[in-house]
Amino acid sequence: MMSLNSILTMVTGIGFVLLIPGPTNTLLLVSGLKNGVVKALPLIIAEACGYTAAIGVWGLSLSTIPVGVFWIQSIIKALCSFYIFYLATKVWSYGRNSYYEDNISFPQMVLASSLNPKALLFVSLFIPTSSFDNINEFIFFTLIFTILLIPIGLLWISLGGLIRRNPSENSLLIIYKILAVILIAFSCVLFLSIFS
Secondary structure, three states: OOOHHHHHHHHEEEHHHHOOOHHHHHHHHHHHHOOOOHHHHHHHHHHHHHHHHHHHHHHHHOOOEEEEEEEEHHHHHHHHHHHHHHHHHHHHOOOOOOOOOOOOOOOHHHHHHHOOOOHHHHHHHHHHHHHEEEEEEHHHHHHHHHHHHHHHHHHHHHHHHHHHOOOOOOHHHHHHHHHHHHHHHHHHHHHHHHHH
């Protein structure tokens, strides 16, 4: 079992990454804006399902890579960095063209979460590989992860609900631009971490 210090490091790291704007957080914000907080709440469960599936797949994949093949994680980080940069360009354009005309569905959120590169970050940076060898440790991790994800997801939905209650002509456009800039910064930091 993990030490208390390791658990606190994992919780802090995962919580920080979950807070960072990304594709799922953007979908939660948009859903809160379009549908209100109560109708958007089931998307948090969808997000948890998608992340858990992706983390399980990435964890099993990376735990089977031989120790001497260290460069694979660098390649994966670079690909995630490029994907996050691509998402930033999409988020930048959300304010100009209404990208999400329809309501965001449960399956769409599961898919967006399972394809989110944050899942790979959780596995490669914060979750010990031993968690994927033992079902009890994986369940323990999943429980901690879900406990962190719920309030953060609610925060993003509530932000959308707040904007919905106090709409201004340019507020959503400004929010999308800020989210895009943060995503670009996150992409750059991730890319630079390959060389450190």
